[in-house]
C-alpha cells in the first residue's frame with residue numbers, strides 16, 4: 263500500500279497517474295470510442311463531460327477494466343498496463359462506481375462494501391473454517407459511512423434494496439472511496455441524489471483529493487463540475503475534443519464544445535505526458 | 544485494513560449501528576425473515592393433523608416422516624445452492640438414482656463396499672459438475688441443460704441395469720437406514736447425516752465469502768463480475784457441491800429402501816424444487832437459505848403423511864402441494880416488488 267502522492271506544486275511537469283492513448287471500442291456498427299485519449303494527473307479532480315451517448319461511460323469502463331478496448335492502450339505512471347478485468351484495475355489502485363452501481367440488492371450494506379474482498383476471522387475459525395469476520399466488517403463499514411456523513415441508513419445490516427436511490431449511490435461511493443489507493447472513478451454519482459446528498463458527495467470528492475487520490479468525475483451537472491473540478495475533459499463522438507480549466511472557461515463555452523458548436527482544442531491539450539517524463543518522483 | 548483509512552476513529556453513532564444488539568437483530572431476522580411464513584405453514588399443518596387424526600403425532604409416525612424426508616431433503620439441499628445462483632436443477636433425482644444403481648451394481652458384482660460407495664459419489668459429483676460446466680462454458684440456461692441431463696442420465700441408468708431393479712445387501716451401502724435411540728426417539732443415521740449436511744452447507748452459505756458470492760451471483764451476476772467475483776467459478780462450485788449432495792442422497796436412498804431401482808424417484812426433482820420454493824428461497828436467485836428448505840421439505844412430507852393419515856385421496860395431496868408452491872412464488876414476487884420500489 264503505497265503512500266498517497268503528495269502534490270503541492272502544479273502537476274503539469276509530472277507524469278499522469280492514469281492515461282490512455284487512441285482507445286477504440288466498437289459495439290457492432292456503433293463506435294462508442296473513436297480513438298480517445300485521456301490524461302489524469304495525480305491529485306486532481308478531472309471532470310468528464312459530454313452529451314448522452316458520447317462514450318463517457320465506455321471510456322471509464324476501459325479505464326476500470328470492465329471492457330477491453332479494441333485498440334489503444336493505457337498507461338499508469340507512464341508505463342503501459344492492460345486491464346483484462348475490473349480486478350486488474352483494482353490491483354493498480356483504481357476503484358470505480360459504475361453508472362449502474364454494481365451492487366447486490368438483496369445483500370446488506372456491509373456485505374456490499376466488502377463484496378469480493380471480505381475479511382476473515384483470525385486463527386482457526388478464519389484460516390481453516392474460512393469464517394467471515396462480520397463484526398469487524400460491520401464496524402469498518404459503519405466508519406466508512408459515517409465518514410461520508412451518511413447517517414440516514416438505519417444500520418449497516420440493512421439490505422441495499424431497502425435504501426433510497428441516493429443512499430444506494432452513497433454506499434457505492436463509500437465503497438470506492440474507502441478501497442481506492444490511486445484513482446477513484448465516479449460515473450454520474452450525483453445523478454440520482456437530492457441537494458443535500460449531492461453536496462455530501464462533492465464534499466467527499468474533495469476529501470478524497472486531499473488524501474492525494476486522483477478523481478475522475480463524470481457528470482452532466484455544470485455548476486457542480488465548475489465547483490469541484492480542477493480540469494474538464496470534454497468528450498464528443500467517442501473522443502476527447504478538448505480539455506479546459508474551469509477558471510479559464512465558462513459553462514457556455516464548455517457546452518458549445520460538447521455540442522460541436524465550438525471546435526475543441528485537443529491538439530493544445532498536449533501537456534504531452536510522453537514528452538515530459540522528466541519529473542517522475 | 545485500508546477501509547478505515549478515511550475514518551480513523553469511528554464515533555459513537557457508527558459503533559452503535561455496527562453493534563446492533565445481537566438479540567434485536569435475531570428477533571428482527573426471525574420475524575421479518577423468509578422463514579416466518581414457511582414455519583407458520585408447518586406449524587399449522589402439524590396442529591391440524593394432530594387434532595384431526597390420532598395417529599399423526601406419535602413418536603413412530605414422526606420418526607417415519609423424518610425417514611421419508613431424507614432423500615428429498617438431501618436433493619433439496621443441493622437444489623437450494625443452485626436456485627440461489629438463479630439456476631435450477633431438473634436432473635438431481637435422476638443423478639441420485641444413477642448413483643444408487645452404480646453403488647448397488649458395483650457392490651453386487653463383487654467390488655468392495657467402499658469402492659462402490661466412492662465411485663457412486665464420484666459419478667454424482669461428476670454429473671453435477673458437468674451440468675455446471677455446460678451452463679457456464681456454453682452460457683446456456685440451467686433449465687435446458689438439466690432437462691437434457693435428466694433425459695440422458697435416466698436413460699443411462701436404465702441401460703446400465705437393463706431397466707431392472709435389484710436388491711442391495713451391503714452393510715455399508717444400507718448403513719444409513721439403521722436407527723439410533725435418542726431418548727426413546729428412533730432416529731436413523733440418515734436423518735443425522737441429513738441434519739449435519741444442512742448445518743455444513745448453511746455455514747458455508749452464511750459464514751464464508753464463498754456463500755456471500757453465491758448470493759451475489761444470484762442477485763446480479765454482472766454486478767458480481769464488476770466487483771471482481773469470478774462468476775463462472777462460483778457457479779461451477781455450486782453445481783459441484785450440489786452433485787456431492789446428490790451422491791449423499793443416493794446413499795440415503797439405499798439406506799431407506801435397500802433396492803436400486805433405475806425408475807425410482809421420478810418426481811424427486813420436482814419435490815425438491817417444491818421444498819426449496821415453499822421454504823422461501825427465491826427462484827429468481829440470491830435470496831433464501833437452507834433452513835427454509837429444511838422446513839419446506841418437512842411441509843411437503845407432513846402434508847403427504849398427514850393427508851394419508853386422515854384418509855384423504857393422495858391426489859388431494861398433490862393439489863395441496865401445488866397450491867403451496869404457487870402461493871410461495873406469489874409471496875416472493877410480491878415481496879420483491881415491494882422492495883424494488
Ligand SMILES: Nc1ncnc2c1ncn2[C@@H]1O[C@H](COP(=O)(O)OP(=O)(O)OP(=O)(O)O)[C@@H](O)[C@H]1O
Nearest residue numbers: 289292293294312313314315316317318319320321
Ligand atoms: N454494451 C453495449 N452494447 C452496445 N452498444 C453500447 C454498449 N455500451 C454502450 N453502447 C453504445 O455506445 C455509445 C456510447 O455509450 P456510453 O454509455 O459510453 O455513453 P455516455 O457518454 O456514458 O452516455 P450517458 O451520458 O447517457 O451515460 C452509445 O451509442 C451506446 O448506445
Ligand SMILES: [Mg+2]
Nearest residue numbers: 318319320361
Ligand atoms: Mg454514461
